Amino acid sequence: MDGMMIGLIQTTVLYGATHRNHDKSIYEDLHKSAFESYSTEIGYVLKSITKTIKSLKKWMKPKRVKTPIYLRPTTSYIAYEPKGVILIIGPYNYPFQLILEPLIGAIAAGNTASIKPSEYASHTEQLLQTLINDHFEPSYLHVITGDHKITENLLENKFDHIFFTGSTRVGKLIYEQASKHLTPVTLELGGKSPTIVDQSANLKVAAKRIIFGKFINAGQTCIAPDYIYVHQTIAESFIKILSDTMHTMYNDLHQFGRIINDKHFDRLMNLIDADKVLQKPVIDAKMCLISPTIMKGVTWTDKVMQEEIFGPLLPVLIYDDIDTLIKLLKTKEKPLALYVFTNNKDIQHKVFSQLSFGGGAMNDTIMHVSNPCLPFGGVGQSGMGAYHYFASFEIFSHKKSYIKRCTWLYLPLVYPPYTKSKENIIKKILK
Structure with missing residues (x-):
């Protein structure tokens, strides 16, 4: 299902790109040339979608990890599960890419998403509203438009993860609001590089x-x-x-x-x-x-x-x-x-x-x-958390850890009643 949803976004992006709706909207907002629009926004997103679809089955599969000798015979696993409802708040400078790039990761991980593009890039904002709201059920994905007051109202609600790209000043406000619900955040900010x-x-x-x-x-x-x-x-x-x-x-x-x-x-x-x-x-x-x-x-x-x-x-x-x-x-x-x-x-x-x-x-x-294989993110005042490719799938997933233990072998060492001999054995094992 996640791969199908990403594929639908790929189809709608390609359709829009073919009819030059994307280029036109980005040009009207930022006067980007056709080359810049495609290489840094449309083509960038399409490449990310293609790589994600190819890798998704592998990412979703539970990973078996090593088990210490004192737990054997046991197998240990990490499974990825969706966090839930994601809020993505985008900036004006790359108004297409910086909405869809995190959205790809959110969908890949199995989440639903509310999306708030920048009102400053109004033509691209309307494009995204059409692109997503006309092709997806609002219970899965939905674009919400408006100014900063709409964003403030959105932040009053409880989300399972908030992803924000923008200024450090606004990032601090979003972090403060998220803390009221203990909502995890990814903040992609900036600074003087x-x-x-x-x-x-x-x-x-x-x-x-x-x-x-x-x-x-x-x-x-x-x-x-x-x-x-x-x-x-x-x-x-x-x-x-x-x-x-x-x-x-x-x-x-x-x-x-x-x-x-x-x-x-x-x-x-x-x-x-x-x-x-x-x-x-x-x-x-x-x-x-x-x-x-x-x-x-x-x-x-x-x-x-x-x-x-x-x-x-x-x-x-x-x-x-x-x-x-x-x-x-x-x-x-x-x-x-x-x-x-x-x-x-x-x-x-x-x-x-x-x-x-x-x-x-x-x-x-x-x-x-x-390079999609390099996680992208800041540190300190320049942000927290990283995304792109597998890192995007990872930040929008909960790592659920579990073990599977056999029932045919019973080791009474850790169970009461405790004896001095058991204590000596455990000291040799745990050191």
């Missing part, structure tokens, strides 16, 4: 991969490089390469995304220091357009470093010693992602072993999220 570029890095490759990771979806990506720390010995040359690469990749702004709404456009405009902008950006308030913008000479006292940017602004800071930088980054909140560009294995080891973060990459940005 750092990128480090050292002297040994391939600067052209680093520039291209950082620009791509930062400015896809106009910077509205929770794992986008939030800022760069570049070694002082290569700072000027790297900033020049970074700027040239940015202009080559985003010379045509017709394919560049837009900020979701006026509120976030104004917030981002307030973070721009005109004295530190490498080149004056193209600004169109009516279209909510801010072109890719590099800022140099930035310090932690600047406005742009006081919050997660979540937009097309890329601050560049300077460091001169990796150990000092690591100590500094340890004083900051744990980010959702971290990236380091270096061919020095010692530095790779230092950064990845000494700093805590949700996930990351060496000599790349954001692409770790495209």
Whole structure:
């Protein structure tokens, strides 16, 4: 039944994609190009569905685990059962993918779900309402639309698991509400994800991969490089390469995304220091357009470093010693992602072993999220819990443990009456 429901979602997604309803809705909300819409939203979801359907039978089968010698002859098992009713609350930045990706896991685990898309991405919200409510019984899956007041009302109800993607501020409120019912939560949040570029890095490759990771979806990506720390010995040359690469990749702004709404456009405009902008950006308030913008000479006292940017602004800071930088980054909140560009294995080891973060990459940005075999999630202020592929099935399941013991062999050791000889035997076994 679970596989059939996932298959039905696959069919409806494919139908909509064929008729370009999905592309159109996402474009109207965020001005994503057809390539971005398919690769990061529609195609991403379809690939996840395909892999889940292929693996589901294996996942659902009870797993036999080892049994200690003192319990033999006994067999031990872990079975997965549905948690029940899931509430999925989605964000505006990837309004299609970040609803359906957790939903795939929830259905795979056998749950029902209430779904609350972001009202900011109103066209995709309506698409999801049609896509799901027209094809599923409301007792199985149902999309609920509306503003934050609707979300607040939903949270008054008891769910068996809440899955939220969005800001840390809202995540805290959801966690607080969930605690009233002791409801488990998965929080996929964000933070200021750092990128480090050292002297040994391939600067052209680093520039291209950082620009791509930062400015896809106009910077509205929770794992986008939030800022760069570049070694002082290569700072000027790297900033020049970074700027040239940015202009080559985003010379045509017709394919560049837009900020979701006026509120976030104004917030981002307030973070721009005109004295530190490498080149004056193209600004169109009516279209909510801010072109890719590099800022140099930035310090932690600047406005742009006081919050997660979540937009097309890329601050560049300077460091001169990796150990000092690591100590500094340890004083900051744990980010959702971290990236380091270096061919020095010692530095790779230092950064990845000494700093805590949700996930990351060496000599790349954001692409770790495209591997379904890697659980995706944050740590500390950047979130709790992880999902994708089997990890999604797992978080929406209860692991039910049990043993199956034989009746043909009776070992009186653990049963009263207790004797000194029994005590001596148990001391030898349990040590």
